[in-house]
Amino acid sequence: MAENSETVYICRCEEVTREEVEQAIRDGATTIAGVKKRTHAGMGLCQGRTCRKLVAGMLAGSRDPAKILPATFRPPVRAIKISEIAQGDEE
Amino acid sequence: MNGQADVIVVGGGVIGTSVTYQMARKGRKVILVEKGDLASGASGSCDTNIFLQSKNPGIHLQLALASAELFKSLREELGHDIEYHPKGGMILIETADELKVMEGFVARQQQTGLQVEIIDRREASKLQRGLAEHLVASTYSPQDGDVNPIELNLGFARAAHRLGAEVLLHREVTGCLIRNGRVEGVETAQGPLHAPAVVNAAGAWAPLIGKMAGLELPIQPRRGQLMITEPVAPYIAKGMLSASYIAAKYNADKLRESKSRAVQLGVGLSLSQTEKGNILIGATREFAGYDVRNTHEAIGAVLKNAMRLVPGLGPFHIIRTMGGLRPYTPDGLPLIGFVDGLEGYFMAAGHEGDGIALSPVTGKIVADLIVDGKTFMDVSALDPNRFT
Numbered sequence: 243m244a245e246n247s248e249t250v251y252i253c254r255c256e257e258v259t260r261e262e263v264e265q266a267i268r269d270g271a272t273t274i275a276g277v278k279k280r281t282h283a284g285m286g287l288c289q290g291r292t293c294r295k296l297v298a299g300m301l302a303g304s305r306d307p308a309k310i311l312p313a314t315f316r317p318p319v320r321a322i323k324i325s326e327i328a329q330g331d332e333e
Numbered sequence: 334m335n336g337q338a339d340v341i342v343v344g345g346g347v348i349g350t351s352v353t354y355q356m357a358r359k360g361r362k363v364i365l366v367e368k369g370d371l372a373s374g375a376s377g378s379c380d381t382n383i384f385l386q387s388k389n390p391g392i393h394l395q396l397a398l399a400s401a402e403l404f405k406s407l408r409e410e411l412g413h414d415i416e417y418h419p420k421g422g423m424i425l426i427e428t429a430d431e432l433k434v435m436e437g438f439v440a441r442q443q444q445t446g447l448q449v450e451i452i453d454r455r456e457a458s459k460l461q462r463g464l465a466e467h468l469v470a471s472t473y474s475p476q477d478g479d480v481n482p483i484e485l486n487l488g489f490a491r492a493a494h495r496l497g498a499e500v501l502l503h504r505e506v507t508g509c510l511i512r513n514g515r516v517e518g519v520e521t522a523q524g525p526l527h528a529p530a531v532v533n534a535a536g537a538w539a540p541l542i543g544k545m546a547g548l549e550l551p552i553q554p555r556r557g558q559l560m561i562t563e564p565v566a567p568y569i570a571k572g573m574l575s576a577s578y579i580a581a582k583y584n585a586d587k588l589r590e591s592k593s594r595a596v597q598l599g600v601g602l603s604l605s606q607t608e609k610g611n612i613l614i615g616a617t618r619e620f621a622g623y624d625v626r627n628t629h630e631a632i633g634a635v636l637k638n639a640m641r642l643v644p645g646l647g648p649f650h651i652i653r654t655m656g657g658l659r660p661y662t663p664d665g666l667p668l669i670g671f672v673d674g675l676e677g678y679f680m681a682a683g684h685e686g687d688g689i690a691l692s693p694v695t696g697k698i699v700a701d702l703i704v705d706g707k708t709f710m711d712v713s714a715l716d717p718n719r720f721t
Contacts, residue, residue, distance in 0.1 A: 270371075272370075273370065279372060279483055285653070316654045318651055318652070321652045322650060323648060324614075324636050324650070328636045328639075328647070330633065
């Protein structure tokens with residue numbers, strides 16, 4: 243894939259391009275999780291805060307927006323050190 | 334697309350897609366039907382470890398050894414990078430009691446043909462940094478490996494599709510079509526699919542699918558929770574488990590009796606690192622129905638356990654957690670074979686935490702049995718009728 247100043251990144255954390263997201267949709271992704279599974283968009287440090295809406299917008303091009311399942315939300319709400327979690331409850 | 338095939342496979346995880354791929358390779362017309370997306374069940378909630386060492390000596394380990402052979406050429410075969418690495422694996426041993434148990438386990442594994450040995454703490458530290466001072470010993474097998482389970486799942490599906498299989502996603506099976514004691518297909522929300530053979534590869538949901546055919550399948554969902562770090566430079570050199578992981582896997586009944594909450598949760602260490610750099614830290618073994626959520630207590634218990642065994646993990650940040658359902662069976666072996674009294678109904682489910690490792694060989698065995706009526710090894714111990 244040739245990268246140049248015109249390359250559009252949808253997910254900055256995982257460096258997933260618009261073309262890669264479009265390919266994932268062609269491959270059968272119909273949900274935000276489906277795009278994530280196939281491209282890693284949304285798996286990075288910000289956990290989709292930046293790209294979630296962009297991906298949903300791209301899915302809406304080929305799917306009824308009301309049918310696009312939102313991404314799941316899981317702990318933690320922000321990145322946290324393993325040592326902090328491991329000692330946390332003993333305070 | 335006319336809804337007619339030689340075989341219908343229910344379930345789009347690694348087992349279902351592996352079976353679909355192998356059947357398509359044999360020239361059969363296959364329809365794979367999945368209620369969600371590919372890798373939506375256990376297959377999408379794993380770490381990267383494919384351990385031979387965690388398999389029970391005997392047929393379980395024999396299956397895993399055969400499967401490990403198949404992994405070697407799978408990337409080329411599928412034309413898809415599954416990120417397979419034969420990096421070797423260690424089971425960390427913390428106490429003298431654990432050492433005694435593991436010595437027996439290792440001896441039986443060696444008898445089955447696995448290359449594995451017990452090494453001391455100093456040798457273990459040469460293989461992996463950051464290990465706790467108090468570790469008594471470790472095992473090591475060069476035959477353990479790792480793989481990207483989602484890419485494996487996608488790879489099987491893509492290759493199957495290329496060979497002519499139909500992959501129907503977001504299509505829920507709602508019933509089984511049966512006439513005069515033989516299977517004729519499945520009912521779905523978007524209309525029936527017809528085939529003289531149906532493979533139930535629905536993992537933790539296999540009992541729900543089985544009920545539609547009047548079957549009571551002894552498969553129970555067993556939740557595992559995993560923690561995921563940000564991508565970091567290569568740190569986990571070998572796949573790692575702990576002796577307590579093995580104990581939790583095979584002694585579900587004993588866990589309930591413990592006074593320790595961590596033991597009740599089935600906590601045991603699993604540690605792996607993806608090619609991209611994320612470290613995956615597990616795991617629990619809980620009977621919690623079909624609830625895949627993460628719990629505060631399990632996150633704490635898993636990470637406390639990990640820190641105790643590998644204190645070097647401290648500085649890394651958790652950015653995400655995952656929960657998934659292993660399909661648990663009473664004897665720890667999957668159900669593979671035709672179901673008595675229902676002609677054409679084939680089981681391929683119940684792999685507990687071994688689905689990724691056993692997916693290549695399961696696909697091969699299922700396709701062999703359905704198309705040729707025989708396969709390369711004796712799988713009578715996996716007979717789905719053995720519990721009745």
